[in-house]
Amino acid sequence: MRTRQRPTNWIPHVILVIGVAIFAFPIYLALIGSTHDGGTIARGETPLVPGPHLLDNYWQAWTRGSSERVTSVPVQALMFNSLVMALGITVGKIAISLISAYAVAFFAFPLRMFFFWMIFITLMLPVEVRIIPTYKVVADLGMVDSFAGLIIPLIASATATLLFRQVFLTIPDELVEAAKIDGAGPLRFFWAVVIPLSRTNIAALFVILFIYGWNQYLWPLLITTTRSMETVVIGIVKMIGTGDAQTDWQIIMASTILAMLPPVAVILFMQRWFVKGLIETEK
Amino acid sequence: MRRRVIFPNKVLPYLLLAPQIAVTLVFFLWPAGQAVYQSVLLQDPFGLRTQVVWLENFTVVLTDPLYLDSFRVTLIFSTAVTGLSMGAALLFAVVADTGIRGATTYRTLLTWPYAVAPAVAASLWLFIFHPSIGLLGRRLRQVGIAWDYKLNGNQALLLVILAASWKQVSYNFLFFFAGLQAIPPSVIEAASLDTGPARRFWSIAFPLISPTTFFLLVVNVVYAFFDTFGVIHALTGGGPGKATETLIYKVYTDGVINLDLGGSSAQSVILMLVVVILTAIQFRYIERRVHY
Numbered sequence: 033m034r035t036r037q038r039p040t041n042w043i044p045h046v047i048l049v050i051g052v053a054i055f056a057f058p059i060y061l062a063l064i065g066s067t068h069d070g071g072t073i074a075r076g077e078t079p080l081v082p083g084p085h086l087l088d089n090y091w092q093a094w095t096r097g098s099s100e101r102v103t104s105v106p107v108q109a110l111m112f113n114s115l116v117m118a119l120g121i122t123v124g125k126i127a128i129s130l131i132s133a134y135a136v137a138f139f140a141f142p143l144r145m146f147f148f149w150m151i152f153i154t155l156m157l158p159v160e161v162r163i164i165p166t167y168k169v170v171a172d173l174g175m176v177d178s179f180a181g182l183i184i185p186l187i188a189s190a191t192a193t194l195l196f197r198q199v200f201l202t203i204p205d206e207l208v209e210a211a212k213i214d215g216a217g218p219l220r221f222f223w224a225v226v227i228p229l230s231r232t233n234i235a236a237l238f239v240i241l242f243i244y245g246w247n248q249y250l251w252p253l254l255i256t257t258t259r260s261m262e263t264v265v266i267g268i269v270k271m272i273g274t275g276d277a278q279t280d281w282q283i284i285m286a287s288t289i290l291a292m293l294p295p296v297a298v299i300l301f302m303q304r305w306f307v308k309g310l311i312e313t314e315k
Numbered sequence: 316m317r318r319r320v321i322f323p324n325k326v327l328p329y330l331l332l333a334p335q336i337a338v339t340l341v342f343f344l345w346p347a348g349q350a351v352y353q354s355v356l357l358q359d360p361f362g363l364r365t366q367v368v369w370l371e372n373f374t375v376v377l378t379d380p381l382y383l384d385s386f387r388v389t390l391i392f393s394t395a396v397t398g399l400s401m402g403a404a405l406l407f408a409v410v411a412d413t414g415i416r417g418a419t420t421y422r423t424l425l426t427w428p429y430a431v432a433p434a435v436a437a438s439l440w441l442f443i444f445h446p447s448i449g450l451l452g453r454r455l456r457q458v459g460i461a462w463d464y465k466l467n468g469n470q471a472l473l474l475v476i477l478a479a480s481w482k483q484v485s486y487n488f489l490f491f492f493a494g495l496q497a498i499p500p501s502v503i504e505a506a507s508l509d510t511g512p513a514r515r516f517w518s519i520a521f522p523l524i525s526p527t528t529f530f531l532l533v534v535n536v537v538y539a540f541f542d543t544f545g546v547i548h549a550l551t552g553g554g555p556g557k558a559t560e561t562l563i564y565k566v567y568t569d570g571v572i573n574l575d576l577g578g579s580s581a582q583s584v585i586l587m588l589v590v591v592i593l594t595a596i597q598f599r600y601i602e603r604r605v606h607y
Contacts, residue, residue, distance in 0.1 A: 165346035247432035249545035
């Protein structure tokens with residue numbers, strides 16, 4: 033008990049319930065919208081209770097996508113692209129950050145700090161401020177419209193490298209000494225000691241980076257030119273198009289719900305790692 | 316801090332660093348250098364002739380009324396998003412920290428919007444505030460308010476602010492909540508002997524979480540500047556007119572849509588300076604907190 037409260041103090045509950053409701057309301061409306069037919073929504077008559085078209089709408093979104101477009105892509109294909117991109121970015125960032133942090137923390141070599149600062153500087157160069165030249169590099173390398181183009185340019189990570197370096201510095205010298213006496217080389221030590229000791233940090237970063245990768249917007253918007261390579265977030269915005277009443281709103285809302293499921297599930301089921309990852313990486 | 320015990324290998328560390336350095340060089344440093352280089356060049360519309368104009372692109376950009384206007388939009392937008400999302404988050408965190416039952420359940424129910432992509436949040440808000448099919452959009456028109464964010468610039472700006480803040484409250488809430496929970500209970504107990512809850516908050520708790528508040532201030536400004544492109548692109552496309560065109564959005568339209576390389580690069584360089592300043596502030600804060 034932090035402070036002594038009278039048992040009848042219900043004001044905090046009211047405020048929090050209102051807060052939760054504000055967050056849940058748009059999702060509730062999207063759920064409702066995804067259960068009605070297009071006509072009801074277009075006439076502006078969407079009621080506040082679910083309609084009978086839940087299965088039709090989700091099935092159409094999942095297997096065919098928005099119906100009015102000739103080039104529509106089923107949401108399952110879009111979600112597959114998002115999944116590959118999110119996992120690629122997550123695993124890529126964690127892998128290259130682990131090994132570069134290991135190099136910086138456990139070896140002495142010329143230009144060590146130079147490389148460290150070079151990685152650090154990427155913090156100050158978000159993709160938004162170097163859009164066109166980065167796009168040109170990717171185009172010159174022939175990586176437009178490919179998973180490589182979606183993933184590789186985003187996998188450098190100063191934050192992850194800094195975090196892992198911080199974790200590695202807490203590994204006592206005695207442990208390294210003992211491993212060396214037992215004849216373990218640097219790679220053996222990395223696999224047998226360093227990786228197991230950083231397990232919780234890896235899990236925490238995984239959650240944060242998966243959400244980061246899944247929710248990317250500007251980069252996939254530039255890099256994908258064929259509809260079938262789009263991520264689900266881009267696909268939904270393309271479905272909305274000009275956003276008039278004739279848009280397939282019921283399909284868009286079904287797709288929106290589907291697109292939210294993986295990252296929300298990751299947060300809810302990995303809550304503990306999520307909070308740890310968020311507080312540790314501080315973005 | 317340096318290790319006493321290290322591995323003696325001469326080549327291995329370079330191999331371990333190689334992937335990260337390669338990505339950094341090819342996709343970060345080289346393009347950033349190109350942006351700086353382009354920003355001092357002037358290219359004719361057909362890309363046939365290029366000449367070095369030094370700071371002319373910057374002068375043009377900084378005296379362009381459209382650029383100054385998008386600067387104004389960015390200021391209003393980021394102030395509103397930062398204020399709204401931090402204010403709401405602080406309120407929720409304070410009441411969740413009063414030792415009420417079910418605080419962790421509330422925390423879970425308030426954190427998940429963090430997972431919603433900005434553009435997806437935009438699609439949700441569009442569905443609510445669409446003037447002809449949206450639940451609230453239609454209500455507003457029924458009660459006689461000429462609601463149409465596609466025609467009215469202020470309404471469009473309000474909508475992107477709401478959608479962008481809605482998504483950011485969770486992040487701020489988690490940090491405020493963690494900050495408040497870290498205050499030793501004894502401090503609060505001692506203060507509760509002779510002050511009321513409001514006074515206790517403003518003179519004890521709020522100053523104690525001020526490092527968190529400051530950190531969040533920087534993070535939220537960065538978010539409002541750089542991570543809200545998706546919200547704006549999906550909701551309004553920068554319009555109507557230029558009413559919701561932020562600095563990042565303008566870099567995108569000038570560079571990708573209008574193909575004005577010099578002008579867009581000059582804007583990129585200006586934004587880089589903004590990021591450098593914000594990052595420096597952020598790291599100063601983290602350094603300080605480590606010493607606490």
